[in-house]
Amino acid sequence: MKCALIIPSWVPDEIFSSRTASSQINYWQPVGTLSVAAVLRRAGHDVRFINGAFLTHEQVLDEVRRFQPRLIGLYATTFGWDKAKKTAADLRSMCRRDCFICAGGPYPIAVQGQCLSDAGTDIDAIITGEGEYTLLEIVERLEAGSGLQGVQGTVYRDSGRIVANPPRPLITDLDALPFPARELLGDADRYIPPPGTYRRRPVAVMITSRGCNRHCIYCFQLDKTRKSGIRYRSVENVLEEIELLIRQGYREIKFLDDTFAADYGRAMRIAEEMKRRRLPVVWFASACVNQVDRPLLKAFREAGCWAVLFGAESGVQRNLDMIRKGITLEQVRSAVHTAQDVGLKVSTPFLFGIPGETFEDGLKTIEFAVRLNPDMANFHAITPFPGTFLYDNLEQYGTISENLSDFTYQGAAFIPRSMSRDDIQRLRQIAFRRFYLRPSFMLRKLLDLHSLNDIKVALKSAKSIFWLALKLDLFSRHRRHLPISR
Incomplete structure (x- = not known):
């Protein structure tokens, strides 16, 4: 069956400001969709991956029009x-009449049936968990001419009714999954991560585990318990996957676990085996x-x-406790300084904006970041x-924007009762300038330049950093910010 997996058209300005270097680049490989x-x-099945990071909305539609898939999966x-x-x-207005359109990804997984109500008849089903085996079963049902009754991990439309099937159990045998289909990416060198997060290109993304055993209040997990x-x-x-990536020409790997x-012994064995095999790749x-x-x-x-x-998150212990991070400021200091001492960046x-956090707490976090260095x-x-x-517990802690476009790295979608939106934005600007x-x-960054590639990466980083740091019209609204020099 012809299947099109689509990331809708978007431009980096929707996440990063148009004046940052990030607007000139793209992002990490979408390894979940490739899986x-x-x-x-x-x-x-005949699968086409259509990535809107590199296409306009009309170009996405043209790709689908030429391919004429029977199933479309939207991320x-x-x-x-x-x-x-x-x-x-x-797509509904232009595709073949029997085209089945479903959606998955963080938002559909979180709100499920609400997405179907919101989208009307344009979307036939929502994938409510890990998509690999669920989407495969949907394709098999479509080929057999049967409905989605009993297909775990789906919410679907049946004669106008929205029907929620039971959740699909999480995949326990991750080794049974094939490696992500990176061959569908086209030119892998197009995927340029944010400045400062890579040293060599092309960069591959890998996930060696799924799930988390921590309880941070702002992180989504399929298994909430x-x-x-x-x-x-x-x-x-x-x-085995690392060696495949090297054969495919990748020079760096970003582990997105x-x-x-979390499993100390396993992490040690991976590192020791990479060293023993002398694998010509760098990684992040x-x-x-508290795990290293x-x-x-x-x-x-x-x-x-x-x-x-290392997710430091705050320079105030009370705020770390509030978000259930499960770490101490001393553990942050120890891990950062030990890593730097052995030669790691x-x-x-x-x-900013943690429930109960004050503007003064935010200034303390900035000072902590500077001293942490x-x-x-x-x-x-x-x-x-x-x-x-x-x-899920907003009424206890603050208010949230109803505009989904605020849910980006630049926005302040959540406002705690102890702070204002302007406070949060001012703290972010002060922090970038101060740090x-x-x-x-x-001077340290200049001393880190050892090659032409280092210079190229540093220039991209500088373009982003200096725009954020020198946006003085935002600073001028607040006169309590800290001095630059140190």
Whole structure:
């Protein structure tokens, strides 16, 4: 069967400001969609991946018109739901009459039947969990000419009624899944990650585990009880995919696991095996500060890891406790400094707008970030996407925007009772200026330049950073900001 998997057309301006370097680039490979594509292809289906990151809305429609699929799967985030609805409506009016249109992704998974009500008859079904085996079963039902009754993990329309089937159990044997169908990407070098998050191109994305055993109030998990824990791929299966990526010409890997080091022994074995095989690839991973130590971080460095991301989130312990991070400020300091000591670069995201956080708390977080002195830092507004604990309990903590386009890295969709929207935006601007315009930071970055590629990446980063830091009209609204120099 002909199947089209579509990411609706979007432009990076919808996430990043048009003046940042990020508007000139694209994003990480959509490895989740490629995993669904791989399962369908293994079953013998003709799959076309249409990525709206590189196409206008009309070009997406033209691709579908030429392909004439029997099934269309749309990927939708929260901020991208309106685009997905428009794409579905336009496809419905132009596709073959028996074309089946379904939607999956973070937003449909979170709100499920509400998406069908919202989209009317333009969308036939919603995928409510992991999509690989659910979409395969839908295709098999369509081929057999039968309906979706009993297909786990779907909400569908039946004679005007919205019917919710039981959820599909989470995939436990991740090794049984084929590797993502990256061959559908076209030119992999088009996928340029954000500045400062890579060293070599092309960059592949890998996921070696699914799920998280932590309880942060702003993170969405399919298993809200966390009873299923983290599901891991075997070390050998992970290494097999890494070696395939090297043969395909990839020079760097971004591990997108929520917590790559959650299983200490497994993370150590992956690093040791990468070193033993002398794999010619560098990599970047995320870890929790209370899951790493010097031996593990040293093993990462010796295996080709050049950077780690630690979710620091706040410089105020009370706020870390509020978001149920399960870490201490001292653990953050220890992990960051140990990683830097063994030769790794460190990235630390921070959040503003945590429930109960005050503007003064935000200033303390900025000072903490400066004293912590990671190699990279980002400063976001906390965003409780649908399906998270914070979203489900908004009445206790604050208000949220009804405009889905606010649910981006730039927006402040959630406003706690202890702070205003202007407070959050001012803190973000002050933080970027305070952190990145320090002479000591700029000197360190200059000393890190060892090659032409380093210079190219640094220039892209500088374009983004300096625009954020020098947006003085925002600073002028608030005179309590901190001095630049240190």
